[in-house]
Amino acid sequence: MSTSAHIQDLGAFVVASPSSFHAVAEAGRRLAAAGFSELAEQDAWKRGAGSFYVIRDGALIAWTVPKAAGPTTGFHILGAHTDSPSFKLKPKPTTGKYGWLQAGVEVYGGPLLNSWLDRELALAGRLTLHDGTEHLVATGPLLRFPQLAIHLDRAVNDGLALDKQRHMNPVWGLGDPGDADLLGLLAAGAGVDPFDVGGFDVVVADTQEPRVFGAHDEFLASGRLDNLSSVHAGLTAIIAASSGSPADGPIAVLAAFDHEEVGSGSRSGASGPxxxxxxxxxxxxxxxxxxxxxxALASSFCVSADAGHAVHPNYAERHDPVNLPVLNRGPLLKINANQRYTTDAPGAAYWASLCRSSGVPYQEFVSNNVMPCGSTIGPLTATRLGIRTVDVGTPLLSMHSARELCGVEDPGHLTVATTAFFRGDQ
Structure with missing residues (x-):
């Protein structure tokens, strides 16, 4: 796939995935079209070779078992996550005052709050009915966090301070909240009776479509690149590997977890089973x-793929002075002495060999010593399963913004390396 076609397909995947539930539904649709069979966890499995997937809430695991696989065949796992920093609807979402209709939302993860201001936003997620059935729902542009005019805060450019409770209540209409029903609006969009809705998991999503730009069309601006860029790479790679892996290769596994942005502690998160x-x-x-x-586990390997930081030209002092990753020079190999990332010497050597054999450049990332280092699902997977794990990812600017920035070549590079990894190349 060409760079242009790949980046357009990534953009289409992001648009189809305004919530983690939509992301796994779209991934499942693509997997089914490629010949993967969906399995239900409550059913008995008697499966050998073939390609399959399972969806658990907002998470998905897909795998391809080669024909010669046996009881001790190892796994090559790419781990990623489907969720992104955002806002989640509270149990009583219809609020408002002074003639405005507003939505009660709770901050989800660590979004850059100011990046969500003055944008046309949607609601997306799932509604669960009293009978247990689930319905995906996604609105068009519906909400906005309106910023206070500079005339009413002359010092705003000297430092914007946003209170998560007072200031982050989006508007979605005009009227009396006693006469309005935001949940009813969502139920109508899903084609269900609002009185049948027993629960909901609904988040706020940016509605601006991904856009390629730059002097030579070298950049992609999009919401949710952290971490749908890795999910898309793994999805594209496992579909490619399913039709071209050697009969005696490893079992290729894509594990796309939910709730990474809030600690992974759930039945569908990487800390779960x-x-x-x-x-x-x-x-x-x-x-x-x-x-x-x-x-089998002893001969397995996991690549934890999550977006990482490119050097910011306006804040270079926040980065390590020697390791300065740049967009379009390959995915990151993420290293941290305190095991916030799991990369060790054997893992680094494996990744270097894999990239070299597949013609993919890569860059090393390490944090500035005075800056706190984020973490990924890598340490969780390594700790839970004892599988050697390496942390990699697409370099970004504006991470956790409503609209992040990557280079157009890096997602494709990650996909090529992941495809080779799934096939057992080195």
Whole structure:
């Protein structure tokens, strides 16, 4: 796939994925079109070779078992996450005053609050009915966090301070909140009776479409690149690997978790049992016993793929003075002495060899010593399963903004390297 086609496909995936639930639905649609079979966790599995996927809430795990796979065949896992920093509807979402209709929202993760101001925003997520059925819902442009005019805050350019409770209440209409029903509006959009809705998980999403720009069209601006860029790379790669992997290659696994931005502590997050459950069931389907499964894990490898930081030209002092990643020079190999990232010497050597053999450049990232370092699902996966793990990702500017920035070449580079990884190349 050409760079242009790949970046357009990434943009289409982002547009189709305003929430984690939409992201896994779109991933499932693409996997099914490529011949993957969806499995239900409550059903009995008697599976060997083939390509399959399972959806658990806002998370998805897909895998391809080669024909010659046996009880001790190892796994090559790409781990990513489907959620992004945003705002989530509170239980009583219809609020307002002074003639305005507003939405009660709770901050989700660590968004750059100011980047969400003065944008046309949507609501997206799932509604769960009293009978247990779920319905995806996504509005068009509906909400806005309006900024206070400079005439009413002359010092705003000297430092904008936003109170998460007082200032981050988006408007969505005019009227009396006693006569309005935001949840009813969402239910109508999903084609269900609002009285049948028993619960909901709905977030705010930017509605501006991804856009390529720059002097030579070298940049992509988009919401949710952290971390749909990695999910898309893994999805594209496992579809490619499913039709071209050697019969005696590893079992390729895409693990796209939810709730990474809030700590991963959920049944669909990386701290939960989802991946471990699926690997166990895959091994059982190949006739593995307890020792066989441990041998398979010992020969497995995980690539934790999450967006990372490119050097910011206006804030270079916030970065390590020597390791200065730039857009379009390849994905990042993320390193941290305190194990906020899991990369070690054998993992770094493996990644370097993989990139060299697949013709992909890569860059090293390490934090400035005085700056706190974020973390990923990598340490969680390594700790829970004991699998050697390396942390990588697409370099970004404006991470956690409503609209992030990457280079147009880096997502494709990550996809090429991931495809080779899934196939067991080195």
């Amino acid at each position: 989802f991946l471990e459950d699926m690997l166990l069931r895959i091994s059982l389907g190949l006739g593995s016993g307890a020792e066989d499964r441990l041998r």
